[in-house]
Amino acid sequence: RRSVYPTGFESSFSMGGKIPLGLKRKGLRIVVTGGAGFVGSHLVDRLIARGDSVIVVDNFFTGNKDNVMHHFGNPRFELIRHDVVEPLLLEVDQIYHLACPASPVHYKHNPVKTIKTNVVGTLNMLGLAKRIGARFLLTSTSEVYGDPLQHPQVETYWGNVNPIGVRSCYDEGKRTAETLTMDYHRGAGVEVRIARIFNTYGPRMCIDDGRVVSNFVAQALRKEPLTVYGDGKQTRSFQYVSDLVEGLIRLMEGEHVGPFNLGNPGEFTMLELAQVVQETIDSEAKIEFRPNTEDDPHKRKPDITKAKELLGWNPKVPLRKGLPMMVSDFRQRIFGDHKTTTT
Ligand code: NAD
Ligand code: UDP
Ligand code: UDP
Secondary structure, eight states, X not given: OOOOSOTTOOOOGGGTTOOOTXXXXXXXXXXXXXXXXXXHHHHHHHHHHTTOEEEEEEOOSSOOGGGTGGGTTOTTEEEEEOOTTSOOOOOOSEEEEOOSOOSHHHHHHSHHHHHHIIIIIHHHHHHHHHHHTOEEEEXXXXXXXXXXXXXXXXXXXXXXXXXXXXXXXXXXXXXXXHHHHHHHHHXXXXXXEEEEEOOEEOTTOOTTSOOHHHHHHHHHHTTOOEEEETTSOOEEEOEEHHHHHHHHHHHHHSSOOOOEEESOOOEEEHHHHHHHHHHHTOTTOOEEXXXXXXXXXXXXXXXXXXXXXXXXXXXXXXXXXXXXXXXHHHHHHXXXXXXXXXX
C-alpha cells in the first residue's frame, strides 16, 4: 500500500501503525474523532506538540472550532466537518475515537442519535481501522458500570446498568461500542485499546453542559446559587484533563488492550465538591437543592491499579490544584473575550 499523502511527510502507515524499536516517533498520522470537543482538543494539542499530523473529525454537536483554532494554518493540522455515523475514508496510523456527547444533558437531548453515534459511528471507525491497519482507541466510560454495586470499580466488574432507562443510550451505547471493539480485535485482528474514563474536568468544558463541575464553577462566578441535585451525598471522582490525556497516549502507545480505568480516585460527595468550589471562587456562594435526575449513580470511584501497573500511569493533579486552572478559563470565557482558549 502506498500513502496517499504529500511527499515530505514520513508516515509509518506501511508498518500498520507499529513503530520499530529505535525509530524516532515522528510523523505519525492520527485521526481524533470528536477532536473539537473538550477532551479531544487537549489531546490534539499534545499530539501536535510532539510532532504528529492530526486530522480532527467532528460534527460540532458539542464541540467548537474555538477549541482547535490555534492550530489553523499549521500544515500538520486538518479539520473535517463530518458525522461519524456516515462512513469515512482516510489513511492514517492511529485512530483516537472520542466522538460522542459526554454530558448527560447533551446525550439525553437526542438519545437515538447518541446510540447511533456510539454503535454505527464506532462500527465505521473500526471498519476504517481494519481497512488501513490502523490502531484504534475507544474512549469508553465509567458509566458502563451503571449504578455500581461494587466499590471502587475494577475493570473486571460487569456493572449494574438499566438497559431501558434514560441514560441507556449512552451507557448501553458505550457497552456495545466496547463489544464491537473487542469483536473487531478478535475477529479481524484490529489493534485496539479501550479506556474507561471517569468524570473529567478542565479548561474548554462547555460552560452550560449541565455537568456538575461546569455548573458549580459557572454558577459561583455568576453569583448564582450552586445547584446540588438530590441530597448531595452521591459521589464522583474528578480527574483533571491533562492526566487523562497522558493516560490515553500511554494506552495507545502501550501493548495492552485494556479496558483500563482512567480516573482520579479522589472521591467527593457533591456537597464536598460545592465546598471546594466555595473555597476556590466565592466563600459566600449559596447552595440550592434540586430534585435529582433519574437513574443517577450513587457512587463512583475508579480502582486504577491496572493502569498504574501496566501503563505506569498515575494522575498527578488533585481537585484543589486543577479547579483553579479551570476557573481562570471559565472566567475569561464568561466575562471576557469569547475567543480566548486556555491550555
Ligand atoms: P465533548 O462533548 O466535549 O466532545 C465530544 C465531541 O464529539 C464534540 O466535539 C462533538 O461535537 C463530537 N461529536 C459528537 N457526536 C459526533 C458525531 N456523530 N460525529 C462526529 N463528531 C461528533 O465531550 P468530552 O468530554 O470531550 O468527551 C470525549 C469522549 O470521552 C466521549 O466519547 C465521552 O463519552 C468520553 N468520556 C468523557 C468523560 C468526561 O468526563 N469528559 C467521561 C467518560 C467518557
Ligand atoms: N468503513 C468506513 N471507512 C472505511 C472502511 C469501512 O467508514 O475505510 C465503514 C463501512 O462503511 C462499514 C463499517 O465501516 O459500514 C464496517 O466496515 P467493515 O468492512 O468491517 O464491514 P462491512 O462493510 O463488510 O459491513
Ligand atoms: N449534579 C448536581 N448539580 C448539578 C449537576 C449535576 O448535583 O448542577 C450531580 C448529578 O446529579 C450527579 C453528579 O452531580 O450525581 C455528577 O453529574 P454529571 O452530570 O457531572 O456527571 P455524571 O457522572 O452523572 O455523568
